[in-house]
Amino acid sequence: MPLGLLLTLGGAVALVLSLGVAITLGPADVSLVNVRDVVLNHLGLADIPVRAAKDAIVWEERLPRALVAACTGAGLSLCGVVMQSLLRNPLAEPFVLGVSSGASTGAVVIGVLGVGGGILGLSGGAFVGALLAFGLVLLLARFTSGGTSGVVLAGVASTQFFSALTSLVVFAVADSDETRGVMFWLLGSLEGMRWDNVALCAAVVAAGAVVCLLAARALDAFAFGDDVASSLGIPVARTRIGLLVVTALMTATLVSVVGAVGFVGLVVPHAVRLLVGQRHVRVLPVSLVVGAVFMVWVDAATRTLFAPTPLPVGVGTAIIGVPVFVALLVRRRKRA
DSSP states (O other), X not given: OOHHHHHHHHHHHHHHHHHHHHHHOSSSOOOHHHHHHHHHHHTTSOOOOOOHHHHHIIIIIIHHHHHHHHHHHHHHHHHHHHHHHXXXXXXXXXXXXXXXXXXXXXXXXXXXXXXXXXXXXXXXXXXXXXXXXXXXXXXXXXXXXXHHHHHHHHHHHHHHHHHHHHHXXXXXXXXXXXXXXXHHHHTOOOTTOXXXXXXXXXXXXXXXXXXXXXXXXXXXXXXXXXXXXXXXXXXXXXXXXXXXXXXXXXXXXXXXXXOOOOSHHHHHHHHXXXXXXXXXXXXXXXXXXXXXXXXXXXXXXXXXXXXXXXXXXXXXXXXXXXXXXXXXXXXXXXXX
């Protein structure tokens, strides 16, 4: 069995087990048997007596949260793989396009200023802000040197601009209570996830995964430069813009639901490439399952180790991601 397929299947099994164990963690006593029974009952595959309180904890609270965490990790990891290939930059991650900063500004405008709050809500404002930021990146890239360097520089400019707007609103307008609530969301929060959030994130990540997997051969070519990709018959500009739009939409959707969660799209692709090599037909599916498992456990750690006040999940990914990334850099240097 090919290594990539073996690791993907192993990762899928690890993801199912991780979801089950993560759901059992928390102040309420829930066992793996309870989790199994509740899931089978709601899927119509069994009719096993389960206490109503445990049924609600598993099905209405912990399972949706764990599934959104898995979708977030999978989607951001997938975006990281694509961006690092398209931009030929090992430090590229989903937020390099300014999407996260734009989403933060949109959320702050809704949450603090109340502009459009009755129509969009916090997540809707974040999504609109993310799309505006990405649109600014495309506009700036068109009037710069173009190519990968133009996109990266435009992303940096967009990130700084929207970060400044967010800081202006938070510190000049918001009071202390508003600031605390908004900042907690901006750092990443999986509190209050429901099944509609699961459906949205799962649908977007699934669609994005299909598009990215179909473009695996093109991503292999992009890793060697635009000239190589063009010589292989790949429409460079159209393919790059198309994949950037896909990653931006995925990131915007996930950020609008859970807030800014960094380091996942940076660390996971590097770790996976050390395992399976550089071919994207292997890197993409393995990154998807590894990112999902990673986020499930980060969320489980941040909500249980710091109970009763959970740590923002974005802080958890940074605390774990930074040393892991440093270790990967050291290992890569030794192998070079």
